[in-house]
Amino acid sequence: MYGKKIWIPSGILLIGVIIFLCIQIFMGFQIEKQMNYLFGKMANYVDINYETASYSLLSSKMTFKNLEIRYLKNNSTLYVKNLVIYDIDTTSDFPSHMDMHLAGLRLNNSKPGSIAAQIQELGYSHPIKLYIDLSYTYNKKEKDLVIERLSLGADDIGALSYSLHLGNVDMGNDSHNALKEYNHFLVYSSVLSYRDDSAFNKYVEYQAIAKGISEEKVRDDIFNLIDTSKEGSIFFNMSDEVRSEALAQVRKFINNPATISLSITPKKPISVEDWLRIKKSSQEEVRFDINVY
Structure with missing residues (x-):
């Protein structure tokens, strides 16, 4: 029992x-x-x-x-x-x-001038090890591809991330060739962001020592490199109000690096070919937003 x-x-x-x-x-x-x-x-x-x-x-x-x-x-x-x-x-x-x-x-640290060598010049003594994150969803019926996250980063240094919403994406039976023929894709929105963990401040410190100037002067020089009058600049076609706010966000990041993002949202979906020339678009056609958080 x-x-x-x-x-x-x-x-x-x-x-x-x-x-x-x-x-x-x-x-x-x-x-x-x-x-x-x-x-x-x-x-x-x-x-x-x-x-x-x-x-x-x-x-x-x-x-x-x-x-x-x-x-x-x-x-x-x-x-x-x-x-x-x-x-x-x-x-x-x-x-x-x-x-x-x-x-x-x-990364190969032995080659002079390599990315790894340049990073180590900033004062990173440990071996540089990168990571990549990728997360996406694809709707075959709707031909809709949403890349929620594509990131490249290094621990304690920083990370560059990208998100993108594409339409008219037909993978068919050969996804490799389909991705090569990207000009017919439609772009709905995109966001590019950079999260700084230490690299920017180390770069400022490195430049200050190399040039014999203050770190504050280095930050001012970086900000002054932004040319809002140049036609190729994303700031060129912004309204005065939008440009002023965007520049304020850039200055905020330079003074106190955290995460900065640039979001690009067309008023209506545009081809990848047009999107590659998007910096020439007006604020009425495309919305640009720069934020620091």
Whole structure:
């Protein structure tokens, strides 16, 4: 009698564990299969290999460790510590959604004049490791692509982020060629932002020492580089009121770096070709907003 009472919950627990493991194995297999498929579609451009792949049902994420991405054109190699997939559509050739994080991208610090070398000149002694975040949704029926977040950053230095809403995006059966033919895409809105963790102040300090001037003078010089009278400037076609507020936000960032964003919103969707010339548009056609927070 007591044996049965113990056996029933123990049996249920065992069945639950088996189901849990089966789901974890199945989900891991599906995601790894989809990623290998996507890696394969890039085989003409890059060769991607990884050491291990594992899926955690508890955290709902797939982790690929120690990736080597070799660019076939110049035979250069990028090393990535972790590729984490938080969410991905495993049923479509071009996933309808994806949320991923690349961590531990190593920059070559040995080449003089390289980005890594320039960053280290600012006073960063530790190795520079970058990360990339990407999150998007794609509606095949509506041909609508929303990039919620595309970020490139380095811990304790800063991050550049971009979000973009595109229409008339038909991936078809060849997403690579579809993305190359981007001129027919329609732009609904875009936001470019930079979050500064320490880089800007280090740059100001570096320039002050190099030029033998005060940091305040360096900040003034940076602000004075903005030429609002130049036709190519985003400030050129702004109204006086909008320009004044935008410049105030830029000055605010220069004096106390935090996060600065530039949002560009056309009054109606425009082609990518027109969007690339958007700095020549008037405030009546396109709304520009600069904010610091």
